[in-house]
Amino acid sequence: xxxxxxxxxxxxxxxxxxxxxxxxxxxxxxxxxxxxxxxxxxxxxxxxxxxxxxxxxxxxxxxxxxxxxxxxxxxxxxxxxxxxxxxxxxxxxxxxxxxxxxxxxxxxxxx
Amino acid sequence: xxxxxxxxxxxxxxxxxxxxxxxxxxxxxxxxxxxxxxxxxxxxxxxxxxxxxxxxxxxxxxxxxxxxxxxxxxxxxxxxxxxxxxxxxxxxxxxxxxxxxxxxxxxxxxxxx
Numbered sequence: 001x002x003x004x005x006x007x008x009x010x011x012x013x014x015x016x017x018x019x020x021x022x023x024x025x026x027x028x029x030x031x032x033x034x035x036x037x038x039x040x041x042x043x044x045x046x047x048x049x050x051x052x053x054x055x056x057x058x059x060x061x062x063x064x065x066x067x068x069x070x071x072x073x074x075x076x077x078x079x080x081x082x083x084x085x086x087x088x089x090x091x092x093x094x095x096x097x098x099x100x101x102x103x104x105x106x107x108x109x110x111x
Numbered sequence: 112x113x114x115x116x117x118x119x120x121x122x123x124x125x126x127x128x129x130x131x132x133x134x135x136x137x138x139x140x141x142x143x144x145x146x147x148x149x150x151x152x153x154x155x156x157x158x159x160x161x162x163x164x165x166x167x168x169x170x171x172x173x174x175x176x177x178x179x180x181x182x183x184x185x186x187x188x189x190x191x192x193x194x195x196x197x198x199x200x201x202x203x204x205x206x207x208x209x210x211x212x213x214x215x216x217x218x219x220x221x222x223x224x
Binding site: 033041042107 | 160
């Protein structure tokens with residue numbers, strides 16, 4: 001089975017901290033994505049990457065950046081965490097053969 | 112702009128009471144329509160992909176169908192363990208360089224015994 005692993009299930013960070021969310025997939029997928037999920041708003045795309053060192057902005061990239069130095073790893077960075085970034089963050093990867101697979105999610109609380 | 116609308120937002124059923132969830136979409140060239148199940152506090156779990164109008168797929172008590180404007184997820188004789196949020200997503204030709212899914216807000220299903 002394809003696995004997408006997010007490093008933390010729960011995180012609590014302080015306002016202004018720099019936060020790193022890590023995502024690793026084990027199936028050599030080309031594409032990786034970061035979404036956030038909020039009640040009433042659904043899943044919204046933050047950033048995605050279609051290759052190593054390549055990245056594209058999604059619908060809500062403000063306040064975030066990403067890094068993809070290796071094919072299997074896609075990191076989401078909150079440069080200076082704010083309370084409105086409290087959310088569930090979901091990583092996914094995809095390929096033509098295997099479709100889309102999601103990680104278990106990281107619930108981030110910024111206080 | 113590609114868009115996905117799911118209805119109803121919430122659905123309460125008795126065990127054994129069949130029903131359907133709706134996913135309406137507008138997309139510039141549908142490359143695929145996806146259904147996911149999501150349990151509280153977990154990531155979405157893949158259920159089905161549909162590619163063209165008229166296509167149907169089944170898995171246990173679930174059956175997904177697709178027309179040119181909408182998809183239905185039919186739940187036959189549901190059980191309490193079917194309680195979850197069901198997400199619909201589309202992949203279109205113009206989506207974000209062609210790779211990112213656009214999601215609806217989901218339908219939360221509760222099945223009571």
